[in-house]
Amino acid sequence: MTFLNDVAQEYPDAVSFAAGRPYEGFFDLGDVHRYLDRFVAHLRATSGGDEARVRRTLLQYGRTKGIIHDLVARNLAVDEGIEADPESIVVTVGCQEALFLTLRALRRTERDAVLAVVPCYVGLSGAAELAELPVLPVENSAAGIDLDDLVRVVERAKADGRRPRACYVVPDFANPSGASMPRATRERLLELAEEHDFLLLEDNPYGLFHQAAARPPTLKALDRSRRVVYLGSYAKTGIPGARIGFVVADQTVDVGAGDPVPAEGGRPARSETLADQLAKIKSMLTVNTAPLAQAVIGGKLLAHDCDLRAANARETRVYQDNLRRVLDGLAERFPAGSSPSVSWNAPTGGFFVILTVPFPADDALLALSARKHKVLWTPVHHFYGDGVARHQIRLSFSQLTPDEIDRGLDRLAAFIGEQSASPRQGDAR
Numbered sequence: 163m164t165f166l167n168d169v170a171q172e173y174p175d176a177v178s179f180a181a182g183r184p185y186e187g188f189f190d191l192g193d194v195h196r197y198l199d200r201f202v203a204h205l206r207a208t209s210g211g212d213e214a215r216v217r218r219t220l221l222q223y224g225r226t227k228g229i230i231h232d233l234v235a236r237n238l239a240v241d242e243g244i245e246a247d248p249e250s251i252v253v254t255v256g257c258q259e260a261l262f263l264t265l266r267a268l269r270r271t272e273r274d275a276v277l278a279v280v281p282c283y284v285g286l287s288g289a290a291e292l293a294e295l296p297v298l299p300v301e302n303s304a305a306g307i308d309l310d311d312l313v314r315v316v317e318r319a320k321a322d323g324r325r326p327r328a329c330y331v332v333p334d335f336a337n338p339s340g341a342s343m344p345r346a347t348r349e350r351l352l353e354l355a356e357e358h359d360f361l362l363l364e365d366n367p368y369g370l371f372h373q374a375a376a377r378p379p380t381l382k383a384l385d386r387s388r389r390v391v392y393l394g395s396y397a398k399t400g401i402p403g404a405r406i407g408f409v410v411a412d413q414t415v416d417v418g419a420g421d422p423v424p425a426e427g428g429r430p431a432r433s434e435t436l437a438d439q440l441a442k443i444k445s446m447l448t449v450n451t452a453p454l455a456q457a458v459i460g461g462k463l464l465a466h467d468c469d470l471r472a473a474n475a476r477e478t479r480v481y482q483d484n485l486r487r488v489l490d491g492l493a494e495r496f497p498a499g500s501s502p503s504v505s506w507n508a509p510t511g512g513f514f515v516i517l518t519v520p521f522p523a524d525d526a527l528l529a530l531s532a533r534k535h536k537v538l539w540t541p542v543h544h545f546y547g548d549g550v551a552r553h554q555i556r557l558s559f560s561q562l563t564p565d566e567i568d569r570g571l572d573r574l575a576a577f578i579g580e581q582s583a584s585p586r587q588g589d590a591r
């Protein structure tokens with residue numbers, strides 16, 4: 163990813179389908195002050211006018227699990243139909259910290275491992291490496307996961323003496339594949355987690371950017387036995403620069419063994435929640451998430467009655483329009499049956515589309531595309547972690563204007579046409 167950032171900086175006039183960043187057209191510095199004021203007013207109202215307490219909450223070191231956990235819980239109820247105990251929530255420095263804390267807590271012995279659908283979000287594989295937790299790859303499918311392969315991988319791992327602790331999934335508009343899981347797949351996945359005794363780590367940064375009606379419930383909303391650890395991010399729906407994420411970890415953990423025990427198992431003699439464990443690790447990592455940053459996001463939640471779907475109506479429209487423009491633009495530039503043969507998936511939301519091209523797309527080709535054609539994209543091999551170039555590239559359309567999308571697709575079509583006719587033409591370096 164450092165390489166991708168370097169390429170982007172070297173060619174600032176290139177159109178970038180590479181960065182999966184939120185749209186900047188609605189960024190407003192004034193929001194920061196308004197949201198902060200809104201949160202301070204809320205603190206005053208809930209502190210009975212105790213100004214010292216208001217100042218301390220915002221300006222002093224704070225509660226490790228965060229100060230907006232109650233608002234996050236309300237947001238989850240409003241937007242996702244998830245009923246979460248605020249005490250089971252840890253507010254983190256982005257979802258990325260939540261990922262690391264969770265994997266670190268699950269890593270008890272050398273036998274432990276995490277399952278993940280590949281191609282897999284690099285933030286998960288990076289965090290797993292830091293936590294020294296091997297990632298066991300599970301095949302993808304049009305339904306977001308190949309459940310038969312999942313069972314095979316789990317059984318093989320157990321036969322090898324390993325303990326697959328959890329399976330990491332992005333059920334809504336996965337990064338990079340854009341795939342979403344139908345409801346039946348979600349329900350079956352929950353059953354398999356129960357049958358084979360592993361947790362599900364549900365990462366959901368893009369779930370709100372659905373077409374209004376067609377939205378399956380989150381795994382956590384379907385979860386009846388605390389199998390799901392839910393990882394949230396306000397980077398796409400709040401303000402990315404605030405770096406606020408969170409984790410709902412309501413599993414009961416036996417303090418001695420440190421294994422999450424499902425609710426039905428009864429509480430062991432000495433137990434705490436997984437959230438408490440994560441807080442202990444967090445206290446050694448970032449101490450607590452900046453209260454000022456939490457206050458800004460807290461203010462945004464308050465300003466919108468904790469309904470971020472409504473608050474993001476404009477953003478959702480931009481992302482949906484951009485998605486449609488990319489899909490239509492690809493169909494225009496690569497008509498069915500024409501040469502070169504290029505295909506793509508058709509997600510119904512999110513930030514990403516995967517394009518299948520007639521040549522292996524590696525970092526050298528990206529550099530060539532940037533230099534000669536002034537268009538950037540992400541080679542999908544980065545999400546496999548094995549360095550083997552694939553015939554696939556990820557197109558992210560979230561931060562582009564319609565004109566940039568059109569221009570970028572023209573350039574991309576020229577690049578793909580050239581590579582298909584004469585591989586690596588112009589690659590003089």
Ligand code: PMP
Nearest residue numbers: 256257258283337365395397407
């Ligand atoms: N999970 C996925 C699937 C993502 O795509 C991203 C952001 N690119 C994150 C987590 C990271 O979220 P945050 O910015 O809150 O750390």
